Amino acid sequence: MFEGLNMGDLGKMLEEVQQKAKEFEEKSASVELTAKSGGGLVKVTANGKGEIIDIDIDDSLLEDKEALQILLISAVNDVIKMVEDNKKSTAMSMFGGVNPFAGGSGQN
Template identity: 70%
Template sequence: MFDKLNLGDLGKVLEEIQEKAKKIQEESEKKVFVAKSGGGLVKVSANGKGEIIDIDIDDSLLEDKESLQILLISAINDVLKMVEEEKKRVAMNLMGGQNPFGQQ
């Protein structure tokens, strides 16, 4: 069954796949995702790792704590969803376009 299997070639292929995956992941982690809520009154930025790197809040919200909280939660959830979608896109790219997550 494995008589004609060249393990040296298999090792090379796996190494190439690993290098490609690492490069794609590094590129993805450098991306910045931005989500806005309240018509742009709150803006949250995250990197490809899912770390929040910036929050911009319009001064008009500083007197309205409840609205600020709602808009901040909304923007954070949106930006984290963007990061997750990017991770799925990268995984699908590595899988040759086949979706390992079921539906899109």
């Protein structure tokens, strides 16, 4: 079953994968993505790791709790989607265009 398997090559491959994963995480942490809702009345910014790092709310919304909640939910959901899309595209570029999320067939 393991005939011809060179453990040295396997170790090298594992090191390369670990290095790529570290690069991916570092690159993700430095990315900032911003989603807006209500024509820019609410802005939510997240880093590439998915951590919310800033929320900006226009003063005009401070007296309309329901509108604020709706716009905030929308912006948060949008920025989460942006983070996921960014992770996928970054992973694809780091792995030479092969989509690791596609279940084995390569590109989308």
